Amino acid sequence: MSQKKITIHDISRVLGIDSSTVSRALNDSDRVTKKTKEIILKKAKELGYQRNTLASNLRTNKTQTIAVVLPRISRYFFATVIAGVEQIAQEKGYNVIICQSLDSFEREKKIISNLISNRVDGILISISMETTDYEHLKNFQSFGNPIVFFDRPCTLENCVNINIDNYQASFLATEHLLQKGCQQIAHFSGKQNIELYKQRKNGYLDALKKYQIDIDESLIFESNLSEEDGIIMAKKIIETKKIDGLYAANDTSAISAIQYLKSEGIKIPKDIAVVGFNNDPIAAVIEPSLTTINQPAFQMGKKASSQLISQIEHKSTVNQSFVLISELIIRESSNKSF
Amino acid sequence: MSQKKITIHDISRVLGIDSSTVSRALNDSDRVTKKTKEIILKKAKELGYQRNTLASNLRTNKTQTIAVVLPRISRYFFATVIAGVEQIAQEKGYNVIICQSLDSFEREKKIISNLISNRVDGILISISMETTDYEHLKNFQSFGNPIVFFDRPCTLENCVNINIDNYQASFLATEHLLQKGCQQIAHFSGKQNIELYKQRKNGYLDALKKYQIDIDESLIFESNLSEEDGIIMAKKIIETKKIDGLYAANDTSAISAIQYLKSEGIKIPKDIAVVGFNNDPIAAVIEPSLTTINQPAFQMGKKASSQLISQIEHKSTVNQSFVLISELIIRESSNKSF
DNA sequence: TTTATTTATACAATCGATTGTATTTTTGAA
DNA sequence: TTCAAAAATACAATCGATTGTATAAATAAA
Incomplete structure (x- = not known):
């Protein structure tokens, strides 16, 4: 047999x-x-x-494999990043292992330990929400293997980041609402130990400052930005009654908030204009369609993997970070004159 | 260093x-x-x-790794299947490698060849749209390694399938439209070399027969069911002018069709009632929300991997196929009385 | 034809962990 | 105390491919 x-x-x-x-x-x-x-x-x-790749890899001490570690592949943004990673990896003759941390630090640690045991040549990572300690990653690096951080920036010194200018994108998103005449803009933010959400919040804050609008801390909501969180925060917004704009740090929460607000009879964008972040496919379909920030996910995957592979191959290369261009996609949800 | x-x-x-x-x-x-x-x-x-897992695996001739091969992870259904696979795999101490065929036969062959070289213990696969020849899979099996097919059924004899009853689900979806009073129901079908789409089409045909409605071949459209295909087919529908119902074999095409039809002033469901297949997240958000078939994706992933792992571990186990329960989710897009 | 030089192939060690067999140590019974 | 049985550890081969060195074969120069 x-x-x-x-x-x-x-x-x-x-x-x-x-x-x-x-x-x-x-x-x-x-x-x-x-x-x-x-x-x-x-x-x-x-x-x-x-x-027999096992034997070959054992002998050469090279696996010709890179790993992508990210919160979860079911998010469109991450799935698209992976597509970019795979394209470059295939061109350069590398295998790709995909690992989901599910935003759990424990899982992330286990994954990295496993990747060390499996002797992958390098790692691309968007760190979990719970990650504040980088020992597991330093351990991987200590064997001379490179790590490239994408999406969620890493605050470690001397590490390569590939992301967009979250501060700038956020600033523009908020400014867009201000230009549409919004005066009281709420912000759905993520956990503040994540550098990414800090940056987005700062963009929001500075846009308000530029337009000389006082910061109202009660309009800033911190959560995991899940679908449920969007509803919970929308409820709170209704209670305060004084909002005319909403800038959410992701589309998921923006979309569930819109749905809840609509069900409560609030008109979007007439009563509350909304801007999201990510340009999930659903953003174009929801009514009203959602104004949001588009990230070049595919390009980010390509850039991150080519950067990683070049580090693997000519270890001499300069460790450089890259900031990719994002754009504000203006749709109906922010069109006050609509 | x-x-x-x-x-x-x-x-x-x-x-x-x-x-x-x-x-x-x-x-x-x-x-x-x-x-x-x-x-x-x-x-x-x-x-x-x-x-060093490489050395260990080489010696023991076991990698404690299973692979999931599927068209693309960015589809919500597949991403959810993977989540189920990973849960079971983690419980049983297996690693999971995720591979995207992008519905290309060539890519699928390369992937399988690579998995053989990497000595994975077993494969879970939803075959590519182009796959009609199973030699590459037989080759993998010939080394005594098990394969479990999920989602898209495999017509090879003696292989384990995990899927829903596509015929039955399709029958119910079509019957639902008939009960709502539709007389002229179009069907968006996939390539007929895919057993899955054949089954769905047969369910549609038999439902019409049951209600003594003559089959009109010009109402059956065959495509890749992409977003673009949905629009192209919607255009054709408008030309014929005589449709009052549409059953699409996936949500993607149903949703883009709905959007196009709406933009052309056609009322959904009043003029045309629509039913899709898959229950993508977007189905609940689009207006009108989409009536569709929900597949137990997470459960499918769990079942497929536990079946695979049990085959890997006690090679004696009976090769058995499983049919999981799907359900019709009734929403607005089919509510003619709405 | 003989020797020097290049070219092609063979030999043998190695990567790191596992595992059957052999040896040493310990334990316990006589 | 002595010896057999059991327990603990050491020895050595192995998984399959790679690679530095040595040898053999082929070619060129003298």
Whole structure:
């Protein structure tokens, strides 16, 4: 039933050629004659040989594999980043392992430990919401393996970040609401131990300052920005009664808030104009369609992986961070004159 | 800078204990005294030892890894299946590799070949749209490794399938439209070499037959069911002018069709009632909200992986297929009396 | 033809962990 | 105390591919 796998030694035995020569032939080394190569390759194909990557990796101490660690793949943004990562990885001949931290620090630690055991060559990571301690990542780096951080910036010194200018994007989003005439703008923010949400909040705050609007701390809500959180915070907003604008740090919470507010008879954008963040596919479909910030997710994946792979290959390269361009997609949810 | 990784031989040398004993201690073998184990474990921790999985896997000829191969992770259904797979895998101590075929047969072949080289213990697969030849999968199986098919059924004999009753679900979806009074129901179907879409189409056909409605082949559209396809087919529908119902074999095409039809002034569900398939998150948000079939994606992932792992572990187990329960979620898009 | 030089292939060690067998140590019964 | 049985540990081969070095074969120069 279950046939045995062919090794270079089987080929070696059948042909009476040493296994070292077989190995070199299969790797197209110039230490083997073209004629011998042809014989070996033909026989390898005939026997259905497939290289044992485990053995090869063990010997060479290289797995030709990179890992992407992120909160969860079901988010459109992350799925799109992965697509970009895979494209570059495939071009450069790398395998990709995808790991979900589910925003749990414990899981993230386990994942990294597992990746060390599996000797991946490098890691791309968007850290979990709970991550404040970087020891597990430093441990990986201490073996000379590179890490590139994307999406959620890393505050560690000397590490490569690929992200957008969250502060700037946030500033523009808020300014857009202000220009539409909003005076009382609420903000749905994430946990403040996440640098990303700090930056977005700061963009919001500074836009208000620029327009000389007093900061009202009671209009700033901190949560995990889940669907449920969006509803909970929308309820609170209704209670305060004085909001005419909402800037949410993600689309998920913005969308569930819009749905709740609509169900309570509040008109969007007439009563409350809304801007989200991420440009999830749902943002274009919801009514009113959601004004939001589009991140170049695919490009981010490509940039992050090419940066990582270049670090893996020529360790000399300069560790450089990149800021990609985001854009404000203006739709109906912020069109007060609508 | 880059420190060397600790091996069992380092521990062996430091403690003056043979590496075989160290290995056994680390694996909690009962051939090592508790006292010795403690000494070894303590030292291992102290030196920051982490098992080299490559070496271990090479020796044991087991990777404790399963692979999930599917068209693309950005589809909510697949992302949810993966979540289920990972839950079970983690419980049973398996790693999960996620691979996207992007519905390309060539890519799928490459992926399988790569998985063979990487000696994964088993594969969960939803085959690509282009797959009609199963040689690559048979090759994997020929080494004694199990494959479980989910979502898209496999017509190979003697293989394990985990899916819903697509025929039945389709029948119910169509019947629902008929009961709402639809007489002229169009169907968006997928490529007919995919068993899944054949089954869905048959459910649609048989429901019409039951209600003694003549089949009009010009109302059946075959495509990849992409967003663009939805629009193209919606345009064709408008041209025929005689449709009062639409059953699409996925939500993606149903939703883009709804949007296009609305933009053309057609009232949903008044003029045309619509039912989709998959229960994508967007289905609940679009206006009108979309009546659709919900598949138990998470449960499907759990079932598929537990079935696969049980095959890996006790090769004796009966190869059994499973049909999971799906349900029709009735929303506004089919409510003619609305 | 003989020797020097290049080219092709064979030999053997290695990567790190596992595991069957052999040896030493410990325990317990006589 | 002595010896057999059991327990603990050491030895050595192995998984499959890679790679530095050594040897053999082929080519070129003298």
